[in-house]
Amino acid sequence: MSAKxxxxxxxxxxxxxxxxxxxxxxxxxxPYGSQTIAGPALASPSMHHLLGTNDVGQDILSQLIWxxxxxxxxxxxxxxxxxxxxxxxxxxxxxxxxxxxxxxxxIVDMFLAIPMLPLLIxxxxxxxxxxxxxxxxxxxxxxxxxxxxxxxxxxxLAQRGHVRAARGFGGGALYVLRRHLAPALGPMLTANxxxxxxxxxxxxxxxxxxxxxxxxxxxxxxxxxxxxxxEGVYFSSEWVWWVLPAGFAIIIVCxxxxxxxxAFEPxxxxxxxRA
Amino acid sequence: xxxxxxxxxxxxRFEDEVDALRGVSLLLDRGESLAIVGESGAGxxxxxxxxxxxxxxxxxxxxxxxxxxxxxxASAELLRSVRWTKAAIGLQGAPLNPVATVGAQIDEPLRExxxxxxxxxxxxxxxxxxxVLLDPLTLERFPHxxxxxxxxxxxxxxxxxxxPELVILDEPTAGLDPVTKGELLSRLSQLARERGFALxxxxxxxxxxxALAQRTIVLYAGEVMEAxxxxxxxxxPAHPYTxxxxxxxxxxxxxxxxxxxxxxxxxxxxxxxxxPFHPRCTQAETICAEEHPPPEPSRGxxxxxxxxxxxxxxxxxxxxxxxxxGRQRTTxxxxxxxxxxxxxxxxxxxASGSGKTTLARILAxxxxxxxxxxxxxxxxxxxxxxxxxxxxxxxxxxVMQDPWDALSPRLSVQEIIREPLDIEGAAxxxxxxxxxxxxxxxxxxxxxxxxxxGRTDSLSGGELQRIALARALVARPKxxxxxxxxxxxxxxxxxxxxxxxxxxxxxxxxxxVLVSHDxxxxxxxxxxxxxxxxxxxxxxxxxxxVCTSPQSPAAxxxxxxxxxxxxxxxxxxxALAHEREESTWTRA
Numbered sequence: 001m002s003a004k005x006x007x008x009x010x011x012x013x014x015x016x017x018x019x020x021x022x023x024x025x026x027x028x029x030x031p032y033g034s035q036t037i038a039g040p041a042l043a044s045p046s047m048h049h050l051l052g053t054n055d056v057g058q059d060i061l062s063q064l065i066w067x068x069x070x071x072x073x074x075x076x077x078x079x080x081x082x083x084x085x086x087x088x089x090x091x092x093x094x095x096x097x098x099x100x101x102x103x104x105x106x107i108v109d110m111f112l113a114i115p116m117l118p119l120l121i122x123x124x125x126x127x128x129x130x131x132x133x134x135x136x137x138x139x140x141x142x143x144x145x146x147x148x149x150x151x152x153x154x155x156x157l158a159q160r161g162h163v164r165a166a167r168g169f170g171g172g173a174l175y176v177l178r179r180h181l182a183p184a185l186g187p188m189l190t191a192n193x194x195x196x197x198x199x200x201x202x203x204x205x206x207x208x209x210x211x212x213x214x215x216x217x218x219x220x221x222x223x224x225x226x227x228x229x230x231e232g233v234y235f236s237s238e239w240v241w242w243v244l245p246a247g248f249a250i251i252i253v254c255x256x257x258x259x260x261x262x263a264f265e266p267x268x269x270x271x272x273x274r275a
Numbered sequence: 276x277x278x279x280x281x282x283x284x285x286x287x288r289f290e291d292e293v294d295a296l297r298g299v300s301l302l303l304d305r306g307e308s309l310a311i312v313g314e315s316g317a318g319x320x321x322x323x324x325x326x327x328x329x330x331x332x333x334x335x336x337x338x339x340x341x342x343x344x345x346x347x348x349a350s351a352e353l354l355r356s357v358r359w360t361k362a363a364i365g366l367q368g369a370p371l372n373p374v375a376t377v378g379a380q381i382d383e384p385l386r387e388x389x390x391x392x393x394x395x396x397x398x399x400x401x402x403x404x405x406x407v408l409l410d411p412l413t414l415e416r417f418p419h420x421x422x423x424x425x426x427x428x429x430x431x432x433x434x435x436x437x438x439p440e441l442v443i444l445d446e447p448t449a450g451l452d453p454v455t456k457g458e459l460l461s462r463l464s465q466l467a468r469e470r471g472f473a474l475x476x477x478x479x480x481x482x483x484x485x486a487l488a489q490r491t492i493v494l495y496a497g498e499v500m501e502a503x504x505x506x507x508x509x510x511x512p513a514h515p516y517t518x519x520x521x522x523x524x525x526x527x528x529x530x531x532x533x534x535x536x537x538x539x540x541x542x543x544x545x546x547x548x549x550x551p552f553h554p555r556c557t558q559a560e561t562i563c564a565e566e567h568p569p570p571e572p573s574r575g576x577x578x579x580x581x582x583x584x585x586x587x588x589x590x591x592x593x594x595x596x597x598x599x600x601g602r603q604r605t606t607x608x609x610x611x612x613x614x615x616x617x618x619x620x621x622x623x624x625x626a627s628g629s630g631k632t633t634l635a636r637i638l639a640x641x642x643x644x645x646x647x648x649x650x651x652x653x654x655x656x657x658x659x660x661x662x663x664x665x666x667x668x669x670x671x672x673x674v675m676q677d678p679w680d681a682l683s684p685r686l687s688v689q690e691i692i693r694e695p696l697d698i699e700g701a702a703x704x705x706x707x708x709x710x711x712x713x714x715x716x717x718x719x720x721x722x723x724x725x726x727x728x729g730r731t732d733s734l735s736g737g738e739l740q741r742i743a744l745a746r747a748l749v750a751r752p753k754x755x756x757x758x759x760x761x762x763x764x765x766x767x768x769x770x771x772x773x774x775x776x777x778x779x780x781x782x783x784x785x786x787x788v789l790v791s792h793d794x795x796x797x798x799x800x801x802x803x804x805x806x807x808x809x810x811x812x813x814x815x816x817x818x819x820x821v822c823t824s825p826q827s828p829a830a831x832x833x834x835x836x837x838x839x840x841x842x843x844x845x846x847x848x849x850a851l852a853h854e855r856e857e858s859t860w861t862r863a
Binding site: 095096160161162164165166167168169170171172173175179180183184 | 639640641658660662665666668669671672673675677680681682683685694695698699743746750
């Protein structure tokens with residue numbers, strides 16, 4: 001296990017780092033603006049346009065970079081909200097037990113049983129495309145499984161001496177959650193955050209690909225959507241620089257986040273903790 | 276018939292500021308014996324002197340009637356006629372005239388008051404000497420040639436000379452070796468029975484009180500705290516003061532370390548208001564500081580306490596606990612009842628798996644029992660997230676077995692100990708930091724900034740356990756439950772922790788429940804011991820009895836395992852033999 005850890009950490013860490021940096025500094029890194037028509041339509045890669053241009057003449061590299069920004073701006077808040085809700089629900093259910101636990105866990109089961117993607121598509125289609133909708137929808141899909149995992153961890157942590165002692169000093173559930181559980185769950189929360197960011201990138205791309213995201217914002221899913229709906233894209237070599245880069249961007253970022261999550265995993269495994 | 280001695284509301288005040296006696300009343304019948312016990316400065320000797328009229332107005336007020344005669348304010352003649360013939364006092368330390376022989380001093384009252392001739396007086400003196408087991412030859416000697424025991428016997432012989440109806444002896448056994456003391460006590464009780472005189476014995480020696488007197492009164496700061504038959508008062512004390520006094524007294528049967536009474540005796544110059552014992556009392560409430568309690572009958576005696584004596588701090592009744600895993604049911608506890616009184620230390624011993632930790636957790640309110648109830652004061656203890664319940668249960672603190680588990684590895688020492696105060700939220704930051712420093716000092720740990728900001732991973736188990744203790748005590752509990760607090764520590768760390776635990780328990784007036792499988796530890800620290808076996812109560816009783824002569828098989832196994840020799844005479848024979856061997860060797 002430990003032999004496997006460094007490669008995952010290095011690979012996942014560098015991909016995630018690059019993704020976050022590119023997203024943060026998109027205006028500086030991108031050669032052209034997100035909507036700028038920078039050259040002739042469907043130009044092949046050249047010194048001016050490293051990945052060529054799309055059907056309206058927008059620089060594809062710039063579109064990818066701006067798309068990273070969109071992906072990050074959706075994935076990070078969505079995963080963070082899911083994490084917070086998951087921590088509150090799972091932590092309190094585990095600590096309080098009794099009917100609170102039963103009730104919340106039944107709700108969680110219900111959420112888990114519903115297939116996520118069709119529901120997201122349905123709601124996104126009904127509510128209408130906007131970035132906030134997408135964030136809320138992804139968070140709504142992610143929290144139940146987080147809550148479930150955190151609840152089981154809380155159940156075992158609640159038996160730890162310092163947690164019982166804190167209760168003995170008159171500490172309430174929220175206090176125990178904030179002071180003792182959240183720090184102890186820290187590594188696990190981080191791993192989950194990273195994992196759910198990856199999932200959020202995929203979901204956001206998927207929704208955008210289906211045309212259910214803000215059409216004014218460039219995103220990887222939207223690039224694919226545009227490219228694949230362009231008539232005859234497969235009959236020229238255009239798809240090589242128009243379709244593949246966006247596809248690879250999604251794959252690479254998701255794998256990077258997944259690797260990073262994997263690298264964190266041993267740290268929240270209780271057996272590793274005790275050593 | 277009127278009682279022989281009737282003291283009503285006797286008050287003695289010296290120099291207008293020293294309150295030696297503050298309203299003492301008592302009755303004594305003919306032939307009866309009474310012990311007056313209490314700490315130094317409680318007014319015992321003053322009371323004795325008043326009973327023969329040695330202290331008069333304006334210092335004394337109230338009434339002392341001896342055989343119907345009022346002694347307070349009595350004329351010198353009356354007092355003279357009463358002393359020696361009706362009431363004789365043997366003063367503390369047996370003050371004899373250094374320039375006359377002992378015999379001459381015993382002769383003196385016989386010749387002057389009974390009008391005997393020289394020879395007759397001497398033969399009576401010899402008879403008296405024989406009665407108090409004094410060698411007749413000593414009558415020819417001067418007091419400084421006598422041993423302490425002989426001087427005291429001479430004193431008693433003098434007191435008995437004129438066949439008084441009341442004999443008052445002030446500390447007759449102080450400073451005597453146990454053999455002499457035993458002889459003297461048995462002789463005195465024999466004499467009292469034969470001659471039928473009433474006896475008042477003043478002593479801080481409780482065993483003397485029980486041996487000699489039918490009744491005992493306990494004096495504190497010039498007041499009667501408790502009065503009743505000696506057996507009830509000394510063997511089953513009701514007043515918190517008597518109780519503390521009995522525990523402070525070394526008995527041969529107690530293997531426990533001496534248990535001093537917390538604080539200091541107030542001294543007659545500054546007696547606190549309200550109940551005079553309240554600053555040192557472990558169960559004092561606001562009423563104790565404000566109102567003076569009247570002596571009232573309670574538990575078959577008179578007790579001067581607002582609560583009628585020592586209260587139960589924690590009461591557990593019929594506790595039962597069953598763990599289920601699948602179809603298998605394991606009974607961890609069945610019908611266990613337990614009482615911890617204010618300031619008392621109770622030990623819970625038992626082999627592994629006997630339900631000790633389950634019991635400790637239930638008592639601390641960390642776990643709810645399946646059956647039975649735990650009550651602290653008048654409120655039920657239960658594991659609950661309700662604000663009110665949580666706040667109430669701060670009064671019980673649990674020190675857990677494993678300090679590595681009990682202290683969060685993510686917090687600094689300062690944050691760990693401050694946690695109860697942070698949760699309580701009543702103290703400001705500097706105040707709570709002061710409290711933390713104070714507690715660290717109390718448990719013998721440094722309170723330097725470096726130590727406070729450090730994490731727990733670099734500290735030893737003993738240090739961690741002391742931090743856990745400091746954290747529990749900073750919450751100002753009324754009851755401390757320590758679950759095998761020393762099981763993970765080495766012998767020297769264990770000794771240090773136990774000493775600290777005991778000292779703090781006395782000082783803070785805590786109730787203590789000490790859970791252990793180690794009989795040797797429990798008998799050093801606790802007053803009473805409960806033995807658990809397979810979740811049931813196998814035995815309970817005073818720690819010294821449970822640990823030296825266990826009745827149940829479970830207790831016997833534990834005691835044998837602890838290696839406390841159960842030799843017939845109860846002594847730890849191997850150790851003594853070893854010492855003797857060593858000393859012979861060094862001499863050679």
